[in-house]
Amino acid sequence: MPQGQGKSGIRQVAPAAQAPNMRSAMVRHTRRRDPDSTKKVRAKPHRMSQPAVANTKAKLRFNPEPSIRLKRQTTSRISIATQVVATVEETVARPSNEFMAWVQDEAVPAMQAAFEKLGDFFHGCDYRQALRAAPRDVLSVYLAAIDHVLGQDDGWKRLRTLVKELAVAFALAVPRPETDLIAPHLAFFQRAAAMIRKRLGEDGEHSRARQRDIDAAVRQVIGGAVDADEVSDLFAVAGLDEARLDILGDEFLARVAALEQKNLALETLRKLLNDQIRSTERSNLVRSRKFREALEDALARYTNKAISTAEMIARLIDLARDLREAQRQGEALDLSTEEVAFYDALAENASAREAMQSDTLRLMARELTDMVRRMPKLDWTQRESVRATLRRNVRRLLAKYGYPPDLAEGATALVLRQAELSTADGA
Numbered sequence: 001m002p003q004g005q006g007k008s009g010i011r012q013v014a015p016a017a018q019a020p021n022m023r024s025a026m027v028r029h030t031r032r033r034d035p036d037s038t039k040k041v042r043a044k045p046h047r048m049s050q051p052a053v054a055n056t057k058a059k060l061r062f063n064p065e066p067s068i069r070l071k072r073q074t075t076s077r078i079s080i081a082t083q084v085v086a087t088v089e090e091t092v093a094r095p096s097n098e099f100m101a102w103v104q105d106e107a108v109p110a111m112q113a114a115f116e117k118l119g120d121f122f123h124g125c126d127y128r129q130a131l132r133a134a135p136r137d138v139l140s141v142y143l144a145a146i147d148h149v150l151g152q153d154d155g156w157k158r159l160r161t162l163v164k165e166l167a168v169a170f171a172l173a174v175p176r177p178e179t180d181l182i183a184p185h186l187a188f189f190q191r192a193a194a195m196i197r198k199r200l201g202e203d204g205e206h207s208r209a210r211q212r213d214i215d216a217a218v219r220q221v222i223g224g225a226v227d228a229d230e231v232s233d234l235f236a237v238a239g240l241d242e243a244r245l246d247i248l249g250d251e252f253l254a255r256v257a258a259l260e261q262k263n264l265a266l267e268t269l270r271k272l273l274n275d276q277i278r279s280t281e282r283s284n285l286v287r288s289r290k291f292r293e294a295l296e297d298a299l300a301r302y303t304n305k306a307i308s309t310a311e312m313i314a315r316l317i318d319l320a321r322d323l324r325e326a327q328r329q330g331e332a333l334d335l336s337t338e339e340v341a342f343y344d345a346l347a348e349n350a351s352a353r354e355a356m357q358s359d360t361l362r363l364m365a366r367e368l369t370d371m372v373r374r375m376p377k378l379d380w381t382q383r384e385s386v387r388a389t390l391r392r393n394v395r396r397l398l399a400k401y402g403y404p405p406d407l408a409e410g411a412t413a414l415v416l417r418q419a420e421l422s423t424a425d426g427a
Contacts, residue, residue, distance in 0.1 A: 107172035114166040115182050118189060121162055122148065131184040135191055139237045145192050146234065147261035151309075156196060156267075163189045199234040200271045238264060248272065248320040257317060262309045269316040270299070276323055282421045283337055286344040286414065291323050333362060338422055342368040345414040352407050364401050368394070372419045391416060 125148040130138040149155040163186075170186055173179050240255050259265040273295055281288040298319065302312040330340040343365035347353045353361075371393055375386065394415050398408045 103172055104176050107169050108176055108178050111166065111169035111173045111182060112178065114162065114169050115185065118162050118166060118185070121152075121158065124148070127188055130188055142192055142195060143237055143261055143264065145188075146196055147263045149192070149196065149263075150267045151263035156200070159189075159193055159196075163193050195234045195237075200267055234264075235268070238268075240268070248276065248324050253317050253320060257313060262313065266302075266309055266313050266316065269313065269320065270295070273316060273320055273323065276320075280327075284341040284344060285418045285421055286341070286348050287326055291319065291326075294319055294322075333358075335362060335365060336369070338369045338372075339365045341418050341422065342415060345418050346403070346411055348414060349407050349410065352404055352411065355404050356401070360401055364397060364403075367397055368415060368419075371397070372422060375419075375423070387416065390419065 122145065125145055127141055127145050130141040130145075135142065149159050152158070166182075166186055166189065170179060170182060238259060238261070240252065256265045256268055259268075273291075277288050277291050277295065280291075295316075298307075298312065298315045301307050302309075307315070329335075330337060333340065333343065335343060339362075343361055346356070346361050346364055346368075371390070375390065391412060394412050395408060398411060399405075403411060
């Protein structure tokens with residue numbers, strides 16, 4: 001065996017000949033002999049992958065000082081408070097006293113910047129008389145502030161974002177003396193936001209778990225300002241607590257129209273109408289779609305400044321009355337809720353309504369309801385064979401009663417969709 005060559009045929013490299021630098025570690029050339037030939041063959045070099053090289057270079061450039069990294073992030077779109085929270089996790093190895101001092105040094109200017117943003121947001125709304133008073137004694141101030149919020153473009157969304165930013169920075173800055181001045185303002189902002197959320201907030205519009213953690217930290221300083229049990233009912237404050245909200249009655253609509261806070265009146269109507277429409281999406285597809293489109297059209301015109309706030313309120317009140325009358329349609333036709341849904345699906349097309357008599361449409365709606373009720377109790381919407389059977393039966397029923405052939409396909413699709421929704425609702 002040639003000197004310096006192992007059993008595997010790989011030429012052995014003396015330890016002294018091994019290069020200590022990074023390049024030799026990344027790329028190593030060896031020579032081997034072809035067992036069938038005396039010709040030396042150069043082996044393919046072993047190279048590190050591009051991600052591995054990039055990771056190695058990144059480690060060489062790593063700067064362990066968090067404050068330097070934080071300064072580099074100031075040009076990004078991330079908020080100041082979010083930068084502080086993100087950097088906390090990277091600096092837990094510091095001694096506790098030094099770490100807390102550094103966190104507070106970073107959090108105080110972040111808190112002050114967030115407070116200035118909220119000051120600009122509430123420009124023109126004097127809420128200072130509510131800072132040192134019990135909320136129940138200055139409810140009119142809260143109403144005015146909430147009306148101010150709802151009168152701005154994306155006001156409610158912006159308020160949530162700004163208050164969260166201030167609360168995060170405030171919790172990190174405690175117990176620095178700079179927090180003493182801001183604490184009563186933050187309490188007011190959180191109470192106002194809680195009042196809006198309790199009555200006008202949408203489901204899932206914010207991370208409730210994370211917000212509870214932030215509020216718990218803030219309550220240690222400002223004394224339960226965001227306790228849900230102590231949040232005043234916005235509708236009760238506005239004088240709407242005794243109205244029957246579920247049916248949008250005339251008494252309630254009259255009270256809303258008479259509210260001095262017009263932005264609050266508008267947002268109240270929008271929220272309640274949206275909830276009513278959502279509740280009918282499964283029970284009556286055609287009706288919910290009709291009123292959803294009408295609501296969205298009115299909101300678009302208002303957003304584009306085509307109509308005033310007073311005109312928008314009048315439109316929403318008219319829409320609420322139309323929705324209420326539509327819900328009473330079943331009583332006039334002597335049909336159940338399910339039967340009305342199929343009746344609306346058959347009468348959706350104006351030409352079909354003209355060609356078919358109302359009594360005929362009622363008979364068809366009743367037969368369709370019975371047909372769907374006799375369907376298998378399993379999840380038939382996932383069984384194409386069951387869907388095909390229902391589709392054939394619907395087409396036969398339409399032909400039996402002389403439904404216009406050119407409109408039958410669209411009516412069949414609507415009936416099938418309504419049947420799926422009705423079955424899901426009863427599941």
